[in-house]
Amino acid sequence: MEQETQINVRENFLRVKETVAEAAYKAGRRPEDVRLVAVTKFVDTARIAEAIAAGCREVGENRAQEFTQKYDFFKENGQTAHFIGQLQLNKVKYLVGRADLIQSADRPEAFYEIDRLAQKHGIRQGALVEVNIGREPQKAGILPEELPELLKRISDMPGVRVKGLMCIPPAAGSRDASYYFACMKELFEHIKGMQIPGIEPELLSMGMSGDYPSAIAEGADMVRVGSAIFGARPRH
Numbered sequence: 001m002e003q004e005t006q007i008n009v010r011e012n013f014l015r016v017k018e019t020v021a022e023a024a025y026k027a028g029r030r031p032e033d034v035r036l037v038a039v040t041k042f043v044d045t046a047r048i049a050e051a052i053a054a055g056c057r058e059v060g061e062n063r064a065q066e067f068t069q070k071y072d073f074f075k076e077n078g079q080t081a082h083f084i085g086q087l088q089l090n091k092v093k094y095l096v097g098r099a100d101l102i103q104s105a106d107r108p109e110a111f112y113e114i115d116r117l118a119q120k121h122g123i124r125q126g127a128l129v130e131v132n133i134g135r136e137p138q139k140a141g142i143l144p145e146e147l148p149e150l151l152k153r154i155s156d157m158p159g160v161r162v163k164g165l166m167c168i169p170p171a172a173g174s175r176d177a178s179y180y181f182a183c184m185k186e187l188f189e190h191i192k193g194m195q196i197p198g199i200e201p202e203l204l205s206m207g208m209s210g211d212y213p214s215a216i217a218e219g220a221d222m223v224r225v226g227s228a229i230f231g232a233r234p235r236h
Contacts, residue, residue, distance in 0.1 A: 008231070009047050009050040009051055009054075009229065009231075010050050010051070010053065010054040012230070012231075013038070013050075013051045013054040013056060014054055014055075015228075016212075016225055016229055017055065019212075019213060020034055020036055020212070020216065020223065022213075023213040023216035024216055026217065027216060027219075029216070033221065034216055034220065034221060034223065035203075035221060035223075036056075036222075036225060037058045037059065037060040037082055037223065037224045037225070038051050038058065038059050038060070038225060038226070038229050038230075039059075039060045039062070039084065039208075039225060039226030039229075039230075040059050040060065040070065040226070040230070041061060041062040041063065041085075041226060041233060043226075043230045045070065045073050048070075049077070051229060051230070052077050052079070056079070057079065057080060058079060058081075058082065059074055059079045059080070059082065060082040060083070060084040060103070060224050061081070061083055062083075062084055062086075063085055064085075064088070064091035064094045064095060065091075065094075067081070067083055067094065067098070067099065068094050068098075071098055081098070081099055082101045082102075082224075083095050083099040083101070083102045083103060083104065084103045084104055084166075084224055085104060086104060086140050087102065087104045087105055089109060089110060089113050092110065092113045092114055092117060093117055096114055096117040096121065096123075096125050097117075097118070097125070099125075099126075100126060101126045101128060102114065102126070102128070103127070103128040103130065103166045103205055104128075104140065104166065105127045105128070105129060105130065106129060106130040106131075106141050106142045107142065107150075108153055108154065111150075111153075111157060112157075114157075114159065114160055115157040115158070115159040116159070117159070118159030118160060119158060119159040123159070124158070124161040125159060125160055125161065126163050127161065127162055127163065128162070128163060128164050128165055128203060128205055129142060129147065129151070129162060129164075129166070130142070130165075130166045130168075131143075131144060131147060131165055131166070131184065131187065132167075133167045133169055133180045133183055133184050133187075134169050134170035134180055136170060139168065141167065141168070144183070144187050147165075147187065147191065148191070148194060148196075151194075151196050151199050152196060155197055155198035155199050156197075156198055157198070161200060162199050162201075164188070164202055164203030164204055164205065164221070165184065165188050165191070165201070165203075165204055165205070166204075166206065167180065167184050167205075168208070169181065169184075176214070177207075177210075177214050178211075178214040178217065178218055181206055181211075181215045181218035182218045184204060184218070184219075185204065185218050185219035188201060188204045188219070203221045203222055204219060204220055204221045204222070205220070205221070205223075205224065206218075206220045207220045207223035207224070207225075208223070208225060208226070209225050209226055209227045209228035209229075212224075212225055212228075
């Protein structure tokens with residue numbers, strides 16, 4: 001059973017990579033311009049190692065505690081490690097200087113704390129701004145119309161390097177995910193056009209296991225894929 005699981009992880013990862021490439025080609029883009037982040041929430045290091053052996057180079061964790069527990073493993077295996085879960089202020093200290101990108105910062109207080117700790121460590125911490133593109137009250141993320149003002153407020157923070165935007169669209173509704181991805185791409189281009197000093201919008205992170213081909217078609221530079229690689233997450 002263990003051997004079968006290991007083989008499936010490898011096959012799943014390669015299948016996802018192939019799908020990423022196909023989606024990129026269809027959109028007139030180069031596959032290498034779309035970064036694949038393997039979401040490793042609740043995945044043990046043995047199964048992650050199978051994905052790494054298949055070519056995985058970037059991983060994403062949803063919980064600060066789990067990120068911390070796996071951090072040494074990620075670094076020893078040459079992984080670019082992202083934090084992609086809901087960002088609690090009291091957990092930022094575990095991520096600054098470790099996460100290559102904190103993808104889920106969405107309010108001034110979060111950026112202030114990232115900036116404070118990054119300056120303390122003498123670094124610039126990479127971050128993305130999470131946008132609540134579906135305007136869902138139960139979800140994190142700043143509303144689209146509030147994004148420009150937030151970026152202006154954080155643009156002069158010496159400890160933060162804002163590299164782009166991230167979103168998680170509504171899971172179901174009257175519109176499919178591609179609509180929200182297109183809205184995110186339009187917002188992303190608008191932000192780039194503003195040319196805010198200190199803001200470097202070069203990454204648009206969107207798309208997960210159920211919709212990443214659509215995200216790539218609409219302009220995603222980075223997709224975050226978990227269950228399509230590692231299978232359904234166990235209940236915790």
